[in-house]
Amino acid sequence: MHRFCFDPAQKTGNQVLLDEEESKHLLKVLRLELGAPVIAFDGAGHEYTAVVQAVANRMVQLGDLTPTGEMREAPVAVTLIQGVAKGEKMDWIVQKATELGVARIVPVWTERTVVRLDAARSAERAERWQKIAREATKQSRRTVVPTIDRPCAWAEALARWPSSQPLLVPWEDCRGTGLGRLLRSWSPAPAALALAIGPEGGLTAAEVAQAEALGARAVTLGPRILRTETAALAGLAAIMMELGDWR
Template structure:
């Protein structure tokens, strides 16, 4: 059955509006009587039947409600230095498939991409759509949040105060990811700060250590591309806590 993000949830019924309605009607060409699955970012999913197709909405009658165990127990966020469009889109799509809780686009000194104002807002809107489509494809019930583009000083306010911060850094030669994670709590959020194409300046790493209590870690002896580092680190943390089987 095709999956849709619920626009409005009622009593034994939900509605699909806007792009979700258009996708059902114009792209998939579903009809009254067809069965679908809806999710509303609360952890629940609903098996439903299409009851009515109207100009502005599709009405779906709920047949069954479930809470599938598909979300990662440990909430893991990526704070990713701005990279060229396709690279950020790749990280968002694959990070969603793997199980990230959200992504913060981060302005850094060596970032090639510069985003401000309405251009930044438009890009975040596009990234959120990519995350939403990847959530449907991977049968998730919570769509990862793509935060507004932020500077270093804005990081701390975006996530809970109990967040545990990690920063993979090529000049860190001794501290490994596994050695740090053994002292972390799987019940509290973890945020991975990933550099842009040009990597971090040393001052940025020192700032994260001082203001976020971030632990710098090594991802091994090889230099990874920004998008590779993001997905490798995310995979390693998820695997450490058993979320990848």
């Protein structure tokens, strides 16, 4: 069945009103009729079977909401601290990271970040990335839409991260522990962690040292140099394999 995301504030009893974008998709693209069965989810972990109940002023109301009881979120909440990448790479990273189960994405400016945006454009870009995450959540049948933060400086992202939770920094010049080996050594596994990936050109030695001074752990993703988009997804896949729901 087709899936639609709704604002939890628009749910009343066992009915919900879809927003303009979702209503347009249902009516104009999919051309569903009254009584058609659908899946509706609120992006916060609740999913329902429903039917198209009414249409008024081009807005669709769904009714007969029945909880499915499905929960497809990973047992570990992963935050991806991602150096802002050029062009459409960042869109792709957001989409694929959402499919892999990331809980939050924090775009960051680093010393080697090529893309620089003012406050207004940063807000616009974050809104765009949030929409991409929402669509990827629908496609991947997740029930929770990841949070996409506005871009911030590397130092700010580090300062905001709770010191009680692991922060892993894959770095091409690391000669220490591999990511997979470190993940397998944890018992019990943490409930939440962060993975920090540099932009094109990677993180500088000073930035890695700055993170380590705050308790982060530099790790290696192997002997080959990975592009920023490859490193992000490889790291997330390793986490899902060792600590998530791929086991």
